[in-house]
Amino acid sequence: MSExxxxxxxxxxxxxxNKLQKRLRRCVGKAIAxxxxxxxxxxxxxxxxxxxxxxxxxxxxxxxKNIAPINFDIVAVNLDQKQPGFPEHVLPQxxxxxxxxxxxxxxxxxxxxxxxxxxxxxxxxxxxxLRRGILYRTAQELxxxxxALGHHRDDMxxxxxxxxxxxxxxxxxxxxxxxDDGKNIVIRPLAYACEKDIAKYAEKMEFPIIPCNLCGxxxxxxxxxxxxxxxxWSKQYPGRIENMFRALQNVTPSHLADPNLxxxxxISTTGEIPEExxxxxxxxxxxxxxxxxxxxxxxxxxxx
Ligand code: SF4
Numbered sequence: 651m652s653e654x655x656x657x658x659x660x661x662x663x664x665x666x667x668n669k670l671q672k673r674l675r676r677c678v679g680k681a682i683a684x685x686x687x688x689x690x691x692x693x694x695x696x697x698x699x700x701x702x703x704x705x706x707x708x709x710x711x712x713x714x715k716n717i718a719p720i721n722f723d724i725v726a727v728n729l730d731q732k733q734p735g736f737p738e739h740v741l742p743q744x745x746x747x748x749x750x751x752x753x754x755x756x757x758x759x760x761x762x763x764x765x766x767x768x769x770x771x772x773x774x775x776x777x778x779x780l781r782r783g784i785l786y787r788t789a790q791e792l793x794x795x796x797x798a799l800g801h802h803r804d805d806m807x808x809x810x811x812x813x814x815x816x817x818x819x820x821x822x823x824x825x826x827x828x829x830d831d832g833k834n835i836v837i838r839p840l841a842y843a844c845e846k847d848i849a850k851y852a853e854k855m856e857f858p859i860i861p862c863n864l865c866g867x868x869x870x871x872x873x874x875x876x877x878x879x880x881x882x883w884s885k886q887y888p889g890r891i892e893n894m895f896r897a898l899q900n901v902t903p904s905h906l907a908d909p910n911l912x913x914x915x916x917i918s919t920t921g922e923i924p925e926e927x928x929x930x931x932x933x934x935x936x937x938x939x940x941x942x943x944x945x946x947x948x949x950x951x952x953x954x
């Protein structure tokens with residue numbers, strides 16, 4: 651390859667990386683603003699597992715900290731669960747290099763999980779419950795006001811479908827919530843970011859990824875199935891995933907069936923056209939005046 655072609659390829663790659671970086675930063679900035687995730691004076695504890703998502707989250711939050719009009723602190727926390735083969739040096743080395751305050755918490759949850767869960771059964775649910783408890787406690791000890799997790803848009807959609815398919819519940823992972831113990835605010839600044847972008851970014855940034863199968867647990871098969879299904883949809887019907895995510899932010903309780911969200915029992919006619927009327931799948935192809943004129947034509951036909 652000639653030097654000129656080489657140079658052109660490199661600048662093309664740089665251009666597309668810059669675009670990707672901008673897109674991710676914009677997504678995170680927007681999610682933070684839309685949900686008021688980070689406020690002036692906050693201490694944000696960023697949970698770092700060593701996977702692509704949490705590295706990306708930390709990287710972008712550190713960038714935003716430097717340019718944000720508000721002051722907030724960041725402390726990265728990794729929980730070393732004592733899985734066999736966990737490369738203890740990787741995260742401290744990286745965190746020292748980027749110059750962020752950090753804490754490695756050592757808790758042997760691996761042994762507890764192995765002891766409590768029979769061989770061959772999935773260990774993830776107990777493991778993550780233990781991990782959550784330790785992280786909440788650590789946030790208190792550090793005086794952190796927010797706990798930032800690396801879940802992204804695709805995690806949220808997968809969780810929504812998992813809950814619908816297997817739990818009979820319409821429930822996802824919210825971008826911001828009060829933790830189960832009522833003491834912490836959990837935020838998910840990657841809520842608007844898609845996994846594909848994050849994976850590309852992590853690769854380009856050469857984050858020192860720690861594999862997540864060290865515990866030997868089987869990957870959650872149901873989640874995997876749903877992930878594949880969403881990926882297939884995304885290929886076959888471009889835009890579907892984006893629409894599904896938009897739906898999460900655009901809920902019409904009067905057109906679902908949860909009496910706790912909408913008082914179906916007491917509805918009555920008011921003579922007014924309801925704002926969220928029953929237009930079901932009608933597409934807004936006609937303007938109000940076109941519909942009015944069509945209606946009057948119908949009336950004329952009926953009268954004649
Ligand atoms: S994959 Fe292993 S470390 Fe991760 S949640 Fe499951 S049991 Fe825990």
